[in-house]
Amino acid sequence: MDNLKRTPLYNVHKELNAKMVEFGGWEMPVQYEGIIKEHKAVRERAGLFDVSHMGELLLEGPGALDVLQRLVTNDISKIDIGRAVYTPMVKEDGGTLDDLLIYNLGADRYLLVVNASNKDKDLNWLKDHLSGKVNVADKSEDYALLALQGPLAQQVLQKITSLDLKAIKYYHFTMGVVAGIPCLVSRTGYTGEDGFELYCHPEEAEKLWQAVLTTGKEDGVVPAGLGARDTLRFEACLPLYGNELSEEINPLMAGLGWTVKFNKGDFIGKEALAEIKDAGVSHKLVGLKMVERGIPRTGYPVEFNGQEVGWVTTGSYAPTLNANLALAYVKPGYAEEGTELEIVIRGKGLKAAVVPKPFYKRQK
Amino acid sequence: MANIPGELKYSKEHEWVKVDGGRAVIGITDYAQDSLGDIVFVELPNVGDTFEAGDTLGVVESVKAASDIYTPLSGKVVEINRELEDSPEVINEDPYEKGWMVVLELSDPSQVENLLSKEEYEQFLEENA
Known part of the structure; x- marks a missing residue:
């Protein structure tokens, strides 16, 4: 330590x-x-x-909104002062740099709450893509x-x-x-x-x-x-950066299409994401429930009749549902609810079925 | 402080052993269950399987991770605690009694001498935990 x-x-x-x-x-x-x-x-x-441990970055200055709109996939112009929005931030190829929360503090000031492990990377990325009189500062210590x-x-x-x-x-x-x-x-x-x-x-x-x-x-x-x-x-099937999201995974794969606003104007990664959307994603994020006894874990292969079709991003015993569940990326042909797949646990392919997401939804 | 009964023998991989003639009951120690946290899954061997000392006997999984259980003795499985398959939390609640995992018929009872006493295991924990 x-x-x-x-x-x-x-x-x-x-x-x-x-x-x-x-x-x-x-x-x-x-x-x-x-x-x-x-x-x-x-x-x-x-x-x-x-x-x-979460990182806080303050982006501010005249034109801050325009800078942010180019940097993230969600539409930041839609959030008034006093509101927050969840958004991915992606590279030119659409791979996810981070997923973050943005608070509109007003007066051209936005607070970006980022994953601890990505904070320095994010800060450098933001600095490299600033323009005009917009500044970004690491406020995590505050x-x-x-x-x-x-x-x-x-x-x-x-x-x-x-x-x-x-x-x-x-x-x-x-x-x-x-x-x-x-x-x-x-x-x-x-x-x-x-x-x-x-x-x-x-x-x-x-x-x-x-x-x-x-x-x-x-x-x-x-x-x-x-x-x-x-x-x-x-x-609740909320993505964790490093598991469901990474620089190799784009938000469309992760089921975060609702956070990618193609009609808001230009943004980094827009072209790549539009192409992926047209061509279809390589994998889809699905929920799996074990049919046979076993607990899926991150990285375990997912197979269909012995052919590898994906991998587990997160697996666990789910305490509220009392079941062994997984989030996994699988090729699109295997993502339909009810499809029976195998998760390879300690060398054995054990049956698991595609189930709806989220696993848990609270009663309002 | 972990509970370490005086009448049992211990391994450095945190298994306990209760020797009874040519047979040995094996489980994991109080220290092990506490380190793992909530145990939610147990995979046991089949009755009739044979193992050499040091082999993987089974797996216990907590919410966070899977851990192998090693047998510190060679022998043949003559009994397994099937109750753990439906109630793995018993290992957290009662590691030395209801949380037992397997009974081995020993093929080399002299290996028992390699196991740690309560005092030796206690010292091992102090130095390594």
Whole structure:
């Protein structure tokens, strides 16, 4: 664990006896009491995550919108001040550099929240593609990020803020004070549940963390680690960069066509993506459910009658669904619901069937 | 601190062994189950399979990863704990009793001398864990 970065909550995790692991260059809590317990707490009540490893880049200056429109695939002109949007950022060939959240802060300022492992790459890419008086700066050291996720998130958070939380719609945000701490309060998340992400100054992170946990205790709010975050996002079929997305994988393959806006004007990768769209993708991202006993894992081959037709991007036991599931890229002819394929687990092809995505969808 | 019963023998791969005459019951230690986290899948050998010491006897999988289980002794499988197939979490809850995995009929009982005592395993954990 040498040379790993630590979040402002490192000592809090240690005190909670969290198991720490390396993730994207950071020493992060993978679990506290257990992944399944934490997973279920988020589905049934709420869990508090430290995701301060995420990178924050501030892009600002006159013409910032035009620069961004060229850099990402989604249509940023559609988000007013106070709104957020999810978008891939791709290379000329359409391969995904990163997937990120963009907040419109107003006054030609946009906050880009990027994956920790891609932050430096993203920053360099952005700098190489700036124009005019637009600047980009790495603000990651200025932000801690806490995520309160679960059906009780609003009810719990409302006890420690005078903001009217129900007025903050999904993928909207506002500036406000929570537990006496200035925060950017965003109704977003990565678990498939309702919830909020709270950006605050690193020095206030511990106070905010304790305030949320103390207030949430009577409602059964627990700290939750990256292990549960991964199983939760997996059940909701939210892509993880490095698994479902990479520089070799374009957003159309990943089923993210809804984030690629061909009619918004020119953007990097548009031509390549348009060609891929016309010709059809080489592979499609599908959900698979094991028919035979076994747990699929990242990288396991997917076969049809012994012929390789794809690979598993993420596989796991899914705690909410009590099933062994996988996300996998397969050739288009094998992507139809009900198709029976084999996943090669320790040398044996074990039966799995294509099932609908997402595996889990919350009741609104 | 991990629970390490005095009456059992241990391997450096974190299996426990309960020797009973020419037979040995094998499972994974409290330290192993705690390191793995929530166990959600177990693959056991078939009754009648034979193994040499050091062979892969089976697999346990937690939410995060799959781990091989090695047999520290040579022998033939005479019994397996089928209950684990439907309730793998028993290994987390009770690694030394209900969480047992296989019973081997030993082909070379002298190998038992190579196993660690409670004190030796404790020391091994202190130095390596």
